[in-house]
Amino acid sequence: MSDRLINVFSTVLGVDSADLSDETSPENCDGWDSLAAMNLVAALEESFGVHLTTREIMKMASIGLARATLQSKGVDI
């Protein structure tokens, strides 16, 4: 599975995109620590031209949840 969102996570987490899915979360991905979370916010905002609220950032506890959040903001992914 490879799409724009997965690619962003793959770059920031340093994990091959083949090993990522919507189920990937900090619990099952070693690279996803608090530092990576911080970099992810910057990368997602830049890549998709959105501004995330703290509430949205805190809810994005998996790639699937990040996808849902971005979709709710009108991003087509």
Place this chain on the structure above:
Amino acid sequence: MSSTENNTPNPKKVWSNFQQALERQPLPNAELFSIGLAGTFTIDPLIPYLGANLLECGLKPAFHVAPYNQIYQLCTASDNFFGGEFPSAIVILWRLEDLLGNALNQARSDDDQALARITAELEQFIAALQTLRQCYSGVLVVSTPPYPSLPSFDTTIPGQSTTGVLLHAELLARVIRGLGSIEGLCLLDLNSVANQIGLESGRDIRKWYLYKQPYSEIMWHAIGDQLSRVIKSRNISPKKVIVLDCDNTLWGGIVGEDGIAGIDLGQDFPGSAFVDFQNQLLELERQGVLLAVASKNNPEDVYEVFDQHDAMVLRRENICIFEVHWRSKSESIASIAEALNLGIDSFVFIDDNPKELAEVAAIHPQVICLQAPEEPAYLTAVLTNNALFDTAEITDEDLARSKMVRAELNRKEHTAGVSREDFLDSLELRVTAFPAQPQHYARVVQLINKTNQFNLTTVRRNRDEFDALVADPNWRIHCIEVEDRFGSYGLVGVAILQRLDEQHFFLDTFLMSCRVLGRDVETAFLDVLVDRSIAEGASFLVGEYRPSRKNALVKNLLCDHGFEASGDRWQVGAARVKKPSPFITVVRIEDD
């Protein structure tokens, strides 16, 4: 190239570019440059921005991040941080609000006790940095504190100046004075960076709440730029010469067509932009950067502007060489380099014509080529936004360089058509040799780090490494100043000797500025060094030639001066060392 380009950093891109650059294993021969980062807040986002900048200028960084908000612990037990080893540079970023907490809010409301507490706390902080300085000899960079990001400091009453502004200004002044008193500490002016970016766009309050990380990516980008300039100025030779085009670079229009009265230069825009640009160049010249002109024009037209245009800021005496003719700019630059005896890699070339820039770039890829933009309003940005001329310290020699170079060019005219002996004799050369004193150290360190050609071993040392030698009883640092009847060349030669044993001193460093080559000054200097070694009870001076890409000039120096091969090295005693020419007066000043 111009500031019209939108320069918004793309963090993901910067980050992944830096990772990819590292994976390609850049600069395979460069040693790792280790950098310790510490902050009163999460400092990690700095890494890609700083790292990419350092890679670009040839330093291969390895980062170590100290635990969050442990500056005091770092200062007093620094060997526990950064994996037990001291990094080459330590960077400390901090904020008043992190260090002082609620006391800062209270001091704002004119609470005298709170103010006293703050002052005491800041003094303690500076004392801790002083402690770190004493046990750490690498490059130490500490930030100045930006305006606090606290609700009470951001609440303002329209029409009134706030006590917050006053308090910040006062604390900032105290901190700058305090940090300034710590020897060899480099300031990172984070306050100015924050002001330049704008406090609002520099902050990211969400990330502060979520990750204890206060700044936006734009701010980190700017910090990375500024910090890399500070670190680079300590480790990389700055550029020395700017070669300037004239038409549409120093003034608007074409003097050969528009005439002296028709060019744009003066109080009104667009002429004012060229005046500002010339003022920038004049300031760089004052700091020791040499200016030269390469213009395709009739020489008399160009000279007329320099000599007679009222609004010219640069005058003929500010330009060390004019190359005004119709030959190529690359030829002009080559002949300027030859006349100044400087490596072409220390040159910057500014022209408005892309074809000229391309021609120079093709022939001299080492030259930094900058385009004077078509839009005159952006002209000054060409020089403001780059670090080409950053230097760790500006010395007296820098300030007098331009004058000395012009005297040198007079000397050259003087040599035409006479024999070498006559020439040397007529110069009335005087070499004064003396052990380096504290007032010379800045210049000595500068020469150690930038002399390329006449440099026997090319050992580079930063100020801290140098200070360690000064403190060590086995090392001697000798210098020479040279003058002739045209004027002084200043401090132009450095030798560092290490006592190996009773019989031998080792010539660890022997270098001279190219300004005094071809005058047998090195012979006088080596003779003095052998005498000094004998005076200290040794019998031999031992030397070694370490080839670099640029020092072929001194390949045979030792052999030519009577040194004899001894294993891998060369040595000489009083009996065999070559004696200096009788035309040189040598003055020796001993230790006091």
